[in-house]
Structures are given as C-alpha cells and as structure tokens.
Amino acid sequence: MAINYEILEEIGLISESKSGWKKKLNLISWNSRDAKYDLRDWAPDNEKMGKGITLTKDELKELRDVLNNMNL
Template identity: 65%
Template sequence: MAITFKVVEEIGVLSELPSGWQKELNLVSWNERDPKYDLRDWNADHEKMRKGITLTTDELAQLRDILNGMEL
C-alpha cells in the first residue's frame, strides 16, 4: 500500500544539510486524513522524506510547554 501525503503548510526550517535536505516543521495530510504537525527531513522539492514524527495540535502544545520549561 502506497502512502500519500500533501504538505498543507510549510511552517519553518530548523536546519539544512550540505546535500540540500532540510529539517522542517510542516502541516502534512497523510493518506488524505486530517493534517498533523510533522517534523522530518525533506529534499528540496518535497518528493522524498526521511523518518520523522507527527504531532496533533494537543501534542505540539504539550511539547511547546515542555520546551518553554527547559533552560537551553
């Protein structure tokens, strides 16, 4: 079974590798489902991706709260 995806919104780039791949936070719809926040490496034209994580709005808010509580 093929996985389908659509990048609904490009939110931001966290880093870029010399190869041109970028670690990005995007809003992505997987298999025509409701979009989730997605953090992973993408190639320049968003045709290929590496392993990453998806987060619901509630999970992203919880992560934000955890990060805000950390001393970096």
Template identity: 60%
Template sequence: MAEIKFEITEQIAILSESPKGWTKELNLISWNGREPKYDIRDWAPNHEKMGKGVTLTEEEFKKLKETLS
C-alpha cells in the same frame, strides 16, 4: 506495500539544511487524506523524498511547546 499519500498543507519552518540540500522542516501534513498533523522530518529538495520523522497531534504539539517554554 501501499503507497503513502501526503499533502503539505502549511510549511511552518525550515529548522536546518544539510550540505546535500536536505532540509529538516516543521510542517502541517495531511497523511492519506486525514486531518493535518504537525510533522518534523528531513526532506530532499522539492519534497521528492523524505526521511523518518515525528508526527504530532494538535494536543501533543501544544504540550511540546508548553514543555519547551
């Protein structure tokens, strides 16, 4: 299986933290060198591991914000 490369280009918010230190975060992430997208997922301390998450384009993120307002 190919290695997935990522770069957190902007840490926007920590939404919650579990007793084990994992945090649910909203970040802008570049996956495999592509244009950064909004991303919500759980992260281990120091971002050494990640859980499953949701990645949104700019348009999807704007629609979500609009829907929640």
C-alpha cells in the same frame, strides 16, 4: 503500499544539510486524513523524506510547553 501526502502549510525551517535536505515543521495530511504537524527531513524537491514524527495540535502545544521549561 503507497503513502499519499499533501503539505498544507510549511510552518518553519529547522535546519539544512550540505546535501540540501531540510528539516522542516509542516502541517500535512497523510492518506487524506486530518492534518497533523510533522517534523522530518525532506529532499530538496519534497519528493523524498526521512523518518520523522507527527503530532496533533494538543501534542504540539505540550511539546512547546516542555521546550519552554527547559533550561537551555
């Protein structure tokens, strides 16, 4: 089963490995559905991806609040 995706917005780079893979937060439409926020590793050409998580806008806001309340 082919998964289609369109990166609508590259929001931010979290980290980059020595091999060039980048952990990024993007806004992505998966299989022509409504866009969601997506955090995962991407190959340098964005053709391959690692496992990640997708979040709705409300879930991303909750995650932001949780992170802001952490004592780092």
